[in-house]
Amino acid sequence: MSTTAMSTALLDIHGLRHTFPKADGGELLVLDGIELQVAQGQIVGSFSNGQTVALASVTVATFNGQDSLQPLNGEAFAATPESGNPNFSGTGAVVGSSLEASNVDIATQFSQLIVAQQAYSANARVMTTANQMIQSLLQVIQ
Numbered sequence: 001m002s003t004t005a006m007s008t009a010l011l012d013i014h015g016l017r018h019t020f021p022k023a024d025g026g027e028l029l030v031l032d033g034i035e036l037q038v039a040q041g042q043i044v045g046s047f048s049n050g051q052t053v054a055l056a057s058v059t060v061a062t063f064n065g066q067d068s069l070q071p072l073n074g075e076a077f078a079a080t081p082e083s084g085n086p087n088f089s090g091t092g093a094v095v096g097s098s099l100e101a102s103n104v105d106i107a108t109q110f111s112q113l114i115v116a117q118q119a120y121s122a123n124a125r126v127m128t129t130a131n132q133m134i135q136s137l138l139q140v141i142q
Contacts, residue, residue, distance in 0.1 A: 041094055058094050061086035 030048035034055070037044055043056040063069060068082035079086060 036094070038094055059088070060092055060094065061088050063087065 029051070031045050032048055033046045035044050035046065036042075036058075040054075041058045041060075042054045043058065044052050045055045046052050063079065063086060064084040065080075065082050068080050068084075069077040070080050070083075072078055
């Protein structure tokens with residue numbers, strides 16, 4: 001099975017059982033579960049015949065020019081000549097069953113929220129005033 005087909009099947013699991021043909025054309029295998037093996041950085045599938053197969057690897061890398069990475073879709077990025085080569089050493093680790101800490105400054109975000117809210121209020125007042133002026137003009141014309 002191709003990597004693309006396997007990836008598509010993984011995305012469609014949502015609690016359903018999926019079958020995969022064996023490479024030799026033999027019996028169909030049923031994917032019973034998926035497990036993250038943190039130490040190896042692998043996503044492993046458990047099949048109905050008791051066999052476990054590494055379905056994908058999770059690789060962590062850093063780049064010297066992070067701002068020069070090319071955004072793809074979602075949270076995916078591609079390397080560019082400006083971003084440099086990936087650095088796979090000392091980049092951290094994948095930790096299962098955990099949440100990532102926030103990487104934003106809450107004070108800055110609140111300040112920006114207040115500025116945006118005040119700009120919205122000012123624009124709303126401009127629209128109300130413009131509407132009143134148009135109504136007055138229409139009354140004069142009649």
